């Protein structure tokens with residue numbers, strides 16, 4: 646996995662010991678899951694708008710905001726990027742159509 650994702654995950658864990666006035670991440674935890682999910686919704690919308698505009702710098706910036714807030718959500722839920730990467734690795738090489746067909750029988 647990309648080092649920066651794990652390094653960021655480590656920082657997000659450490660922020661669980663801090664107070665809202667010490668850290669933006671700690672302030673997100675303090676506001677709770679609904680607030681974190683609202684931020685993900687906002688950042689997803691901003692990413693979509695950036696892509697519609699075709700503005701590459703903005704797409705990168707907004708996608709980073711989106712990934713960051715998803716990382717905070719994962720940490721809040723006791724999860725981390727490694728679990729998501731492992732799921733992508735599991736899917737690697739498996740056709741999307743094939744995966745969809747398998748899902749239909751197991752979910």
Ligand SMILES: N=c1c2ncn([C@@H]3O[C@H](COP(=O)(O)OP(=O)(O)OP(=O)(O)O)[C@@H](O)[C@H]3O)c2ncn1[C@@H]1O[C@H](COP(=O)(O)O)[C@@H](O)[C@H]1O
Pocket residue numbers: 653656660667668669670671684687709710713
């Ligand atoms: N990667 C990020 C990161 N990306 C985006 N953001 C913040 O996410 C917020 C999103 O911006 P918006 O414009 O939506 O929101 P806002 O009005 O500032 O925020 P809200 O009050 O609406 O939540 C901004 O305040 C950004 O600074 C981040 N804040 C922190 N990190 C990482 O998290 C680490 C820990 O941060 P602290 O907890 O602040 O020390 C940092 O060292 C970084 O590595």
